[in-house]
Structures are given as C-alpha cells and as structure tokens.
Amino acid sequence: APEAVWCPACGLSALAPTTQRDALIALAKQSILSKLHLPARPNVTQPMPRGALLTALRRTRVRPVDTALPSGIPRGGGGGSGPHLRSSTSRSVRLHFHFARELAGSNEILQATLHLFWAVPGPGTHPVTVRLLQPDPTGLNTTVASETRLEVQRDGWATLDVGRAVQSLFGQGSRRLTVELEVAEDWGSPLLAIHSDSHRPFVAAQARARTPHRVQRR
C-alpha cells in the first residue's frame, strides 16, 4: 500500500503466506548457491550412505571432554522443585519432579512453568527435544504427553509451559512429572549446571484452592 513505510522486508508481509514461503525458499536457494559460487545445485552421482558419513565425521571430530554428570548429585527435594536424575544415557536425561501432597490435593492448577538452565557446549544452535512423560494407566510405563523441540543458542534460563501436563497428572492422581531431555550426541549432558543449586531445573506452579461448590438457591 502506498502509505506503508517502505523497507526491504515489508513487501514480504503483503504477499499471501504460500507465495511468501516460496519467495523465501527461492531466496534461500539463490543466496546459498551464490555464496558457494555454484551456478546450480550439484548433482551428486554416488553419495555415501548418510549414516556412515555422519558416523565417520563424528569420529574425526575431536570429542569434547565427556561432560557426564558428577555422581554425587544431591537428590531432589519434594515440593515440585528439585528434580531426581535417573536413567540418563549419553543422549538423554530424565528429570522427575515430585509435587507436595498439599499441592496435589484439593487445588486447581492455574499455571505451571518448567524452568531449565542450559549450558551450551559451544557456538551455534543446539537442538533439544523436551518430552513430558506421564504414567500409563497401569503405572508401569510412561507415555509421551507432549514433545517440544527447542533450538538452544546460548547459555541461560528457558521456560516451558507444563500447566496442562501437571493438571492431567493431578487428574490421574499422580504427583510426579517426568521430563525427558534429548540432545545430539556431542552435547554430553545438557544441564551441566544441574548440580549447582542456583541453576537446578524447577517447576513453578500457581494453584487455587477449590472452593466447595456453593449451591445457588433461587
């Protein structure tokens, strides 16, 4: 529109979303090819199997000092604040948050937020998958209640809304929220700072006592 303030990226917003997407993808292709001084994308005749190639690359890359979690991690407290670490493999770690009985009792959870402090291993973007697990009806296994993929770029706190998951747990009579974090192989353990109290993951929940239903008399 003539009165709109002109600037390079404003024109994009006037396009229909699909046209906008196509325009951006065409721009990305052209930008990468021109920066690589390629007239067109190369036609690879016999690519190596991707898995074998990535394994070989991992082997060639100097592995960072394994940042396995120190063994003496203090056990998490109750009250839904400190996590218990269990079954952590090199790629993933599980945090168990136990909520105090009085919170899980006759309260309505208004909101609940998971706070995680990331300590990234180096520059760039590090993908992390955060899964909220809940016990299945038998209570023997866990099922994935929700999965969120994050791109972590720098150290610092990140928050995730876990309100719905906590409400459904309480609805099932459970008082334990299990969070699984999965990272790429070469990240080691994502929550390096977990053993320092000031950076331990925690869940902040806001609840309201359920007022007994008042019967409205007409």
Next chain:
Amino acid sequence: SIDCSGDSRMCCRKEFFVDFKEIGWEDWIIQPEGYHMNYCAGLCPLHMAGIPGLAASFHTAVLNLIKANNADAAVDSCCVPTQRRPLSLLYYDRDSNIVKTDIPDMIVDACGCT
C-alpha cells in the same frame, strides 16, 4: 532485539527455517539439516531510530539530532540485522568432493532500527 510474534508491527526478527529435505537438497548438503533464514521486518518510527540492541547513548544522540534539525527533515529509519552469524555447511561439490564451508553473516540473530 525482539522476535516477531503474532501481529507485532514494530521492528523485529522473523524466524524462517528452510528444511533441506523439504526442498530436495538433503542429498548434496550433508550438514546441517536446514538453514535458519531469519529476516528483519517491521516499522521503525522515529522514536525507535538508532536502537540497534537498545544502545541508549546512541539513541539519545539521534533524538537530539532530530530535535536540532526538526523532525520532519529526518528520514525514516529501517529495520535491519544488527547481529549475524555464519552458516556452516558440509556438502558435496560438483566433483563429489566433500567440502566444509562457513558462509559469514548468513544467519540473522538480532534486528534493530538504523
């Protein structure tokens, strides 16, 4: 800097991820899986001018300049990248060699008003 969300009209950073598999490039680009082609968009009204990353001192200087030279003489400022980083690519070139290249300033991390 601000990431664009919903209908924010002020200068902000729009995230846009190009998945190489979706565009059929995953056979020749080995790593990474995609390219964060973020870009800057939004309005830079005068009072926002000169705030790349909210540099207060520069902001004040610009405001004084505008007052000194009466506002309507000042040109519009624009929403541009203020922080960028390289895109590291591992790919097959035309001779099927595996090449690793870092292309500078390809990923926009932050936007601000000129």
